[in-house]
Amino acid sequence: xxxxxxxxxxxxxxxxxxxxxxxxxxxxxxxxxxxxxxxxxxxxxxxxxxxxxxxxxxxxxxxxxxxxxxxxxxxxxxxxxxxxxxxxxxxxxxxxxxxxxxxxxxxxxxxxxxxxxxxxxxxxxxxxxxxxxxxxxxxxxxxxxxxxxxxxxxxxxxxxxxxxxxxxxxxxxxxxxxxxxxxxxxxxxxxxxxxxxxxxxxxxxxxxxxxxxxxxxxxxxxxxxxxxxxxxxxxxxxxxxxxxxxxxxxxxxxxxxxxxxxxxxxxxxxxxxxxxxxxxxxxxxxxxxxxx
Ligand SMILES: [Zn+2]
Numbered sequence: 001x002x003x004x005x006x007x008x009x010x011x012x013x014x015x016x017x018x019x020x021x022x023x024x025x026x027x028x029x030x031x032x033x034x035x036x037x038x039x040x041x042x043x044x045x046x047x048x049x050x051x052x053x054x055x056x057x058x059x060x061x062x063x064x065x066x067x068x069x070x071x072x073x074x075x076x077x078x079x080x081x082x083x084x085x086x087x088x089x090x091x092x093x094x095x096x097x098x099x100x101x102x103x104x105x106x107x108x109x110x111x112x113x114x115x116x117x118x119x120x121x122x123x124x125x126x127x128x129x130x131x132x133x134x135x136x137x138x139x140x141x142x143x144x145x146x147x148x149x150x151x152x153x154x155x156x157x158x159x160x161x162x163x164x165x166x167x168x169x170x171x172x173x174x175x176x177x178x179x180x181x182x183x184x185x186x187x188x189x190x191x192x193x194x195x196x197x198x199x200x201x202x203x204x205x206x207x208x209x210x211x212x213x214x215x216x217x218x219x220x221x222x223x224x225x226x227x228x229x230x231x232x233x234x235x236x237x238x239x240x241x242x243x244x245x246x247x248x249x250x251x252x253x254x255x256x257x258x259x260x261x262x263x264x265x266x267x268x269x270x271x272x273x274x275x276x277x278x279x280x281x282x283x284x285x286x287x288x289x290x291x292x
Contacts, residue, residue, distance in 0.1 A: 001025040001243060003226050006251040007032055007134070007166060007184060007213035010068065011057050015286060017216070017223045018064035024227040028067040028263055030255060031057060032105040032134050035077045037218055043086040046074075050094050058099055059281035065269035067262050069255065071104035071134045079118035080110070088121055095129045101258040102126070104134025105166070108145050111138065116152070123156035132257050133163045135181075137172060146172040150179045164211060164254060169193055173201055177209070182254050186215035187225035195225070195232035202233065207245045211254065 003026040010018070010031050021029075031053055033046075040046060053070040061068035072094040074087040094100055103126040108115050126133040135153065138145035146165065153163055165176045166184030176183050185193050185201070193201075198212060214225040222228075230243045255261050279285060 001227065001230050001240075001247065002027055003230065003247045004028040004030075004251040005213055005223070005226050006030045006164075006211050006255065007186065007215050008223060009034060009215070009217035010061060011052060012218035013216060013223060015060070015064065018061060018066060021223050022065045022269075024224050025230075026066055026223075026226065027265070028069070028251075028261075029061065030069045030071060030101060030134075030251070032071040032102075032136075033073055033075065034105050034217070035075045039081060040078060041083055043084070043090060046084070046087045047090060050090075054094070054097055054099050056281055056284075059279075060286055062266045063279060063286050065266045067264075067266065069099050069101045069261065071102040072100050073104045073106050073122050073134075074118055075105055076107050076109035076115050076119070076136065076138075079115045080112055085118075088118065091122070091125055092129075095125060095131060098260055099262070100131075101255045101260050102132040102134045102164075103129070105136040106133060107136040107149055108138045111141070111145060111148065119152060120156060123153065123158050126162065127156065127158045131162075132254060133158060134184075135163060135165050137165060137167045139167070142167075142169070143171050146175060150175060150181070153179070153181065162257060166211075166213070167215070170197065170201065173205060177205055182209045182211055182250075184211045184213060186213050187222075187229050188215065189220055189222050189225075195229045198229050199232050199236045199238075202238070202242075202246065203236070207242055207250070209250070210246055211250055212246055 008029050058068040078084040106122050160180030164182040164184045167186050187193050212229050214223050216223040230247050233243050
């Protein structure tokens with residue numbers, strides 16, 4: 001089973017996770033920039049984080065045979081903090097960089113006026129840079145938040161096929177299907193979606209424009225949920241081809257629209273070998289200074 005996890009926060013995970021993901025079939029990921037759990041207090045904190053996503057994290061993933069890409073944006077939660085607003089000014093610099101495959105995560109957290117402004121400004125950036133937009137739906141008041149999200153996307157004049165609306169469930173999937181946007185589902189151990197509910201949604205709505213992700217981060221989450229969903233699909237009678245469409249072909253088709261996907265096997269991993277010795281990024285290896 002080959003897997004592309006289109007939404008996973010690897011900088012919050014360990015190298016054990018990378019190794020387990022590789023063994024499970026994960027060969028490519030997209031890491032959306034997001035909230036760290038602890039509020040940032042200035043634009044420099046974002047700049048270092050963005051640099052880490054396109055530099056160190058891409059290097060670290062490659063040590064385990066996985067191609068790493070990211071999305072760059074001001075997340076909905078911190079859109080409310082005036083100290084973070086300057087981030088909008090540095091985004092253009094990052095949106096032209098290799099490996100940046102979308103603007104995101106965007107959207108609503110508490111649906112404030114500040115969130116509106118920042119969401120609209122970043123959809124305009126996605127349009128200007130001809131990049132996809134990765135839009136998250138709020139955890140609270142999800143149904144109303146999703147409808148409002150779709151209105152804003154329509155008014156922004158961005159093509160619906162350039163947008164994925166993520167963290168969907170049974171109550172929000174139909175409206176997003178009708179909008180022409182791509183549909184993202186985060187499979188969590190205890191909240192949002194699980195594998196069985198995901199299989200039921202795929203039965204009802206088909207596999208077209210469907211993306212499944214683990215959204216694994218620093219909270220209770222599981223980076224192997226993509227693989228487990230693929231297995232649940234097979235157990236429920238879906239074909240291997242249908243699993244490949246959902247777990248590989250769809251995310252590739254969506255993020256290919258950036259023109260910046262790298263999907264060739266990492267050298268040394270074409271045969272499944274895992275060798276992390278020796279390689280360095282700006283003089284640092286994943287061995288933390290120990291000699292290879
Ligand atoms: Zn996320």
